[in-house]
Amino acid sequence: AQTVTQSQPEMSVQEAETVTLSCTYDTSENNYYLFWYKQPPSRQMILVIRQEAYKQQNATENRFSVNFQKAAKSFSLKISDSQLGDTAMYFCAFASFTGTASKLTFGTGTRLQVTL
Amino acid sequence: KAGVTQTPRYLIKTRGQQVTLSCSPISGHRSVSWYQQTPGQGLQFLFEYFSETQRNKGNFPGRFSGRQFSNSRSEMNVSTLELGDSALYLCATSAGGASWNEQFFGPGTRLTVL
Numbered sequence: 001a002q003t004v005t006q007s008q009p010e011m012s013v014q015e016a017e018t019v020t021l022s023c024t025y026d027t028s029e030n031n032y033y034l035f036w037y038k039q040p041p042s043r044q045m046i047l048v049i050r051q052e053a054y055k056q057q058n059a060t061e062n063r064f065s066v067n068f069q070k071a072a073k074s075f076s077l078k079i080s081d082s083q084l085g086d087t088a089m090y091f092c093a094f095a096s097f098t099g100t101a102s103k104l105t106f107g108t109g110t111r112l113q114v115t116l
Numbered sequence: 117k118a119g120v121t122q123t124p125r126y127l128i129k130t131r132g133q134q135v136t137l138s139c140s141p142i143s144g145h146r147s148v149s150w151y152q153q154t155p156g157q158g159l160q161f162l163f164e165y166f167s168e169t170q171r172n173k174g175n176f177p178g179r180f181s182g183r184q185f186s187n188s189r190s191e192m193n194v195s196t197l198e199l200g201d202s203a204l205y206l207c208a209t210s211a212g213g214a215s216w217n218e219q220f221f222g223p224g225t226r227l228t229v230l
Contacts (some may be wrong), residue, residue, distance in 0.1 A: 033216060044119075045206065045221035091159065095216075102149050102210065102219065103172045106159035 002027045002094050006107035013082045014115055020067075021077045021110045023092030029053075031097035034068065035104070036077045040088040048090070051075065053097070079112075087114045118142065120209050120222035128228045134195040137225045141188050141209030147171075148190035149219065150182060153204040162205075165190050166212045194227075202229045 003026045013019035025034070036048040051059045051068050058066050063083075067076045079086055092107040121140045129135050141148055149172070150162040164172040165184035182192040188209075194201055204226050208219040 042223070043204065044223050045208070047218055050218075102147055102164045102166075102212075103161050103174070104149075104151075104159075104208075104219070105161070108158045 002029075002032075002096075002105045004092050004094050004105055004107035006092055006110050008110045009108070010111045010113070012113045012115060013079075015082055015084060017082050018078060018080045019082055019112065021079075021090050021092075021112065023075045023077070023107055025073050025075065025092070025094050025107075027073070027094065029096060033095040033097060034066075034075045035093040035095070036064070036066070036075075037091045037093055037106075038086075038088045039091065039109075040085075045091075049077065082114045084114050084116075086112060088112060120207060120220050122205075122207055122222040122225050124225060125223065126226045126228075128230060129197050130230050131197055131199060133197050134193060135197060135227060136191050136193045137205055137227070139190045139192075139207035139209070139222055141190070141207075142220055145209040145211055145220070146188050147210045147212035147217070147219075148184060148188065149208045149210075150190070150192050151206045151208065152176075153206060153224070154200075154202070159206075162192065197229045199229050201227065203227060 032053045034051045049061045063080045089109045093104045123138045147166045149164040161174040168184045179195045184190045204224045206224045208221045210217040210219045
């Protein structure tokens with residue numbers, strides 16, 4: 001069974017600064033997907049970024065980028081130029097590469113507060 | 117395009133009762149997955165339906181069941197409710213198919229069991 005661990009329950013960052021959220025995972029699979037999801041106070045979960053394990057290049061989506069270290073089973077999210085709208089719970093998630101990867105295993109989340 | 121809708125948004129039940137939650141996917145989406153979110157256990161996968169068939173299942177007791185209709189709408193049912201079933205129930209829908217497709221989440225149904 002896969003496990004996902006987020007060791008930072010809460011983090012705070014000032015507007016325009018950069019913050020990094022940590023995530024480690026455990027799996028015996030060689031190919032898989034990793035995701036970061038954002039859940040704002042309104043509770044609708046949104047996909048932030050996706051990484052396929054077979055790709056060595058780190059995924060980037062505008063201000064969001066990841067540092068994927070497959071050997072270390074580490075998958076951190078960097079948010080650059082933080083904005084007030086980034087305030088949310090952030091969940092790291094794992095999905096097997098088999099099938100449609102519809103079954104997500106989530107970490108416990110990191111609550112990020114962006115302040116003025 | 118309309119997003120994923122879940123009804124009802126809030127529900128209060130008492131122990132022993134049963135409850136049915138509904139999820140209407142984005143038009144064209146054929147896969148519907150259900151998750152339970154609680155402060156103690158976090159987000160846990162319940163099951164996934166695709167083309168009216170359960171394709172994936174999590175580790176929940178048989179009191180939790182689901183189904184999918186021909187229009188891809190899905191319902192989940194919880195029988196003999198327990199206090200621990202109080203949670204936010206999220207559904208996520210995707211196009212399905214043979215490879216990864218982004219899952220879009222609904223706003224959730226907040227179930228309180230008294």
